Amino acid sequence: MKNLFRKIFGPKGKKITAGELAKKFGLELKGNAKEMVSGVAPIADAKPGQLAFYSTERNSAAFKILPIEVLENTRASVILLQSEQVKHAPKGATLLITDSPRGNIVKILGEIYAEKPRFGVSYFATIERGVFWRKKRTNYVGQYVTIEKGAVIEEGVKIYPGAFIGRNVVLGANTVVYAGAHIENATIGSDCVINANAVIGKDGFGYTRQNGKNVFIPHTGRVVLGNRVSVGANTCIDRGAMTDTKIGDGTKIDNLCQIAHGVVIGKECFLAAGVGLAGGVVVGDRVLLAGQVGVPNGIHIGDDAEVGAKSGVFRNIPKGERWLGLPASPGLEFFRHYAWVKKNMEKK
Numbered sequence: 001m002k003n004l005f006r007k008i009f010g011p012k013g014k015k016i017t018a019g020e021l022a023k024k025f026g027l028e029l030k031g032n033a034k035e036m037v038s039g040v041a042p043i044a045d046a047k048p049g050q051l052a053f054y055s056t057e058r059n060s061a062a063f064k065i066l067p068i069e070v071l072e073n074t075r076a077s078v079i080l081l082q083s084e085q086v087k088h089a090p091k092g093a094t095l096l097i098t099d100s101p102r103g104n105i106v107k108i109l110g111e112i113y114a115e116k117p118r119f120g121v122s123y124f125a126t127i128e129r130g131v132f133w134r135k136k137r138t139n140y141v142g143q144y145v146t147i148e149k150g151a152v153i154e155e156g157v158k159i160y161p162g163a164f165i166g167r168n169v170v171l172g173a174n175t176v177v178y179a180g181a182h183i184e185n186a187t188i189g190s191d192c193v194i195n196a197n198a199v200i201g202k203d204g205f206g207y208t209r210q211n212g213k214n215v216f217i218p219h220t221g222r223v224v225l226g227n228r229v230s231v232g233a234n235t236c237i238d239r240g241a242m243t244d245t246k247i248g249d250g251t252k253i254d255n256l257c258q259i260a261h262g263v264v265i266g267k268e269c270f271l272a273a274g275v276g277l278a279g280g281v282v283v284g285d286r287v288l289l290a291g292q293v294g295v296p297n298g299i300h301i302g303d304d305a306e307v308g309a310k311s312g313v314f315r316n317i318p319k320g321e322r323w324l325g326l327p328a329s330p331g332l333e334f335f336r337h338y339a340w341v342k343k344n345m346e347k348k
Contacts, residue, residue, distance in 0.1 A: 292309060
């Protein structure tokens, strides 16, 4: 019964030949160009008619290289792999050869499992007069979406049911806004993904204490997202108080993150789930913040830095360094402290 439901309701890939994939993505083909691919699977689980990949690339420490026996014993009809692994491929398999199987599998997944295009504006959407459409026929707006006047919707934008787009929001070309997302006071670049229930552009947690009372500080800034930015489900990005909150091109933010007012994040960063950045934090380019990292007001994190999971950052981090712990410190320093504590605890 489980397999039947998976077959009926599971993702369905379009059928494409190995030759078509090789031509489209510039891959070297060895074997039957007419071999049909109807889906992609992990190499250990792949069945005839499916494509799998094997790679010895190590883009980061998170990637594990599988034993070569997994490649030798796979049942996949088409295998994406590096030239040095060809000799280990099963006889009769069609091979797609590339220097970067990991990079190309992403493209192939997008090709085989591409979502069917959606167009049109739902009758049940609420759209005020004064919304600017670049090419309305290329857009999709689902049921119960609200778009207020002054919003700018560029071509190819998809807005799923229940989303809210406030006044003067700009959605760049081919950006996707998923169900329940709330966006106001924001400029979103092209090719961005705003996942379900994300909140972008609301006021930050800005207060001043006057005569013993907490008084809210009015916010006048915006949120500015670059191109190709991904914002996870239930993530909140606050507008700036007087300056803009900015996120650079290509940065990926996981679910349940909090980006406070006036934060500046560079290009091509990764923020894993649960990261919290307080107001005024500046994060450089290509920074990796692991899950539940916390950073207080005004801290600067340099380009190419990495911070380990659950770390609390209370000092500026120079570029290129790897820090972890609470309070966070350089990796070698942290492990020395840990070793000292463990050694002395064992003596007691």
